[in-house]
Amino acid sequence: MEQSEFIWMNGEVVPWEDAQVHVLTHALHYGTSVFEGVRCYDTEIGPAIFRHQDHVDRLFRSAQAYFMELPFTAEEIRAATLDLIARNKLSSCYIRPIAYRGYGSMGLFPLAVDVDVTIAVWEWGLYLGEDGKRDGIRAKISSWRRISPETLIPYAKAGGQYLNSILAKVEAHNAGYDEAILLDHVGNVCEGTGENIFVVRDGVISTPPMTSSILEGISRDSIIKIAADMGHEVVIREIAADELPIADEIFLTGTAAEMVPVRELDDRPVGSGKPGELTKALLAVYEDALYGRDERYRDWLDPVPASPAPS
Ligand code: PPE
Numbered sequence: 001m002e003q004s005e006f007i008w009m010n011g012e013v014v015p016w017e018d019a020q021v022h023v024l025t026h027a028l029h030y031g032t033s034v035f036e037g038v039r040c041y042d043t044e045i046g047p048a049i050f051r052h053q054d055h056v057d058r059l060f061r062s063a064q065a066y067f068m069e070l071p072f073t074a075e076e077i078r079a080a081t082l083d084l085i086a087r088n089k090l091s092s093c094y095i096r097p098i099a100y101r102g103y104g105s106m107g108l109f110p111l112a113v114d115v116d117v118t119i120a121v122w123e124w125g126l127y128l129g130e131d132g133k134r135d136g137i138r139a140k141i142s143s144w145r146r147i148s149p150e151t152l153i154p155y156a157k158a159g160g161q162y163l164n165s166i167l168a169k170v171e172a173h174n175a176g177y178d179e180a181i182l183l184d185h186v187g188n189v190c191e192g193t194g195e196n197i198f199v200v201r202d203g204v205i206s207t208p209p210m211t212s213s214i215l216e217g218i219s220r221d222s223i224i225k226i227a228a229d230m231g232h233e234v235v236i237r238e239i240a241a242d243e244l245p246i247a248d249e250i251f252l253t254g255t256a257a258e259m260v261p262v263r264e265l266d267d268r269p270v271g272s273g274k275p276g277e278l279t280k281a282l283l284a285v286y287e288d289a290l291y292g293r294d295e296r297y298r299d300w301l302d303p304v305p306a307s308p309a310p311s
Contacts, residue, residue, distance in 0.1 A: 135261075
């Protein structure tokens with residue numbers, strides 16, 4: 001991976017290589033962590049974090065779901081992130097804040113273990129590649145079902161929950177596909193391993209609701225708002241698995257992946273087998289929003305200060 005100079009660890013800025021944990025860190029054993037994936041773009045108004053506050057808020061919601069009390073406020077995390085990007089002299093980067101049960105005691109009762117918080121920022125290209133975004137990807141319906149609300153907390157972005165995504169991702173990779181699409185526990189369409197899903201048929205855009213065990217994606221929300229501004233109401237409804245083969249267009253959204261057309265699903269072309277017209281139109285406006293080129297979405301940008309706060 002592309003290293004940067006500094007990492008923020010429990011309130012201190014330390015050199016990248018010094019950001020280490022003990023092997024008996026609770027989260028390493030039991031997945032007791034919550035995290036975010038955020039991006040900073042080199043925008044028209046300078047380096048700026050896309051929907052920063054929404055990501056920080058989701059981090060706190062995830063933490064609450066797993067009884068974790070963060071020793072920092074949302075505002076402290078937000079300010080630390082902006083400062084860290086400036087210190088690392090980055091104009092665009094991926095941002096990974098993580099709160100985790102640290103070192104102190106083992107065993108499944110976690111509440112006595114302190115919560116540590118770190119923030120790392122580094123340059124990270126698109127998850128499914130620039131060519132994936134341009135030409136579309138090949139996806140496979142996973143044989144693994146997405147975690148259900150009966151066993152875990154789908155709306156939380158928690159470390160341990162990602163074993164589910166990892167099983168689906170490796171299965172898809174080994175079978176020669178770019179990405180997996182998971183159904184929920186009752187068999188409705190849910191999402192990708194790290195992206196939400198949208199389906200277009202006869203000009204109507206649909207996306208699964210919270211009750212289909214999705215992670216409530218911030219990119220998903222941005223696309224819903226952008227589509228509405230373009231005159232397309234996105235229908236939020238349960239989508240049956242057998243609606244996928246008859247879709248005209250399918251695309252995925254997520255911070256790491258941004259927005260990616262699915263050109264082939266289970267070896268069959270989606271629509272024409274090329275990124276669809278609506279997908280392309282939405283992607284163009286979405287990119288304008290990310291890079292601050294569209295005034296309507298400037299409120300989504302949290303500008304990075306030109307120089308770090310004096311320490
Ligand atoms: N579903 C899942 C399971 C998920 O992990 C993500 C984000 C999304 C949907 C989309 O959410 P949002 O980024 O708010 O639009 N996945 C993050 C981590 C991916 C990774 O590989 O790590 C991300 O995109 O940063």
